Amino acid sequence: MKQKANCIFLLLTLTSVLLTPNCATLTxxxxxxxxxxxxxxxxxxxVNGVRxxxxxxxxxxxxxxxxxxxxxxxxGYNPMEIRIRRTGASLLIGDVLLGGAAGxxxxxxxxxxDDETSDYGTVIxxxxxxxxxxxxxxxMATGAGFELNPSDLNVTLTKADGPPRVDTMLVDADDxxxxxxxxxxxx
Numbered sequence: 001m002k003q004k005a006n007c008i009f010l011l012l013t014l015t016s017v018l019l020t021p022n023c024a025t026l027t028x029x030x031x032x033x034x035x036x037x038x039x040x041x042x043x044x045x046x047v048n049g050v051r052x053x054x055x056x057x058x059x060x061x062x063x064x065x066x067x068x069x070x071x072x073x074x075x076g077y078n079p080m081e082i083r084i085r086r087t088g089a090s091l092l093i094g095d096v097l098l099g100g101a102a103g104x105x106x107x108x109x110x111x112x113x114d115d116e117t118s119d120y121g122t123v124i125x126x127x128x129x130x131x132x133x134x135x136x137x138x139x140m141a142t143g144a145g146f147e148l149n150p151s152d153l154n155v156t157l158t159k160a161d162g163p164p165r166v167d168t169m170l171v172d173a174d175d176x177x178x179x180x181x182x183x184x185x186x187x
Contacts, residue, residue, distance in 0.1 A: 031060045038184035046071040077157035080167045084176050106130045152181045
């Protein structure tokens with residue numbers, strides 16, 4: 001009876017953890033609206049090679065489109081390209097391995113402590129639940145997956161002295177979701 005109650009508790013815990021962390025993605029819009037301003041005004045903004053206008057303006061970016069490039073240009077300055085890339089897959093693998101190891105140790109210690117347990121079901125369910133919980137705790141501790149304050153992306157255009165070059169800024173796509181404003185300054 002005790003083992004059945006433990007399995008039900010672990011199953012409910014696993015279900016709730018799986019369903020709640022990403023509930024915001026259900027209500028998330030398909031596009032991200034970002035105001036772009038510059039001091040002084042008048043910088044040209046292009047998205048994926050398509051001219052959107054001059055600052056101040058608001059651009060819309062598709063959230064699911066891969067490899068987006070925002071290009072900001074101003075006469076007498078090197079253009080700046082903001083490249084939005086997906087990264088962090090290796091971090092997720094590391095989180096899974098770390099969480100799995102912690103979960104297995106917890107599950108094994110429960111298995112060893114309980115004399116009535118004769119199967120490995122407790123170890124498996126505890127490992128799964130602890131892995132998911134530790135992934136959630138790792139994300140909370142590192143700040144991954146959420147940000148409490150909206151952020152500005154500050155871009156500084158450098159004076160063009162010599163042959164023109166394109167300055168590049170790489171931004172992780174998940175981090176870019178938190179960008180609420182792009183502010184352009186000139187050297």
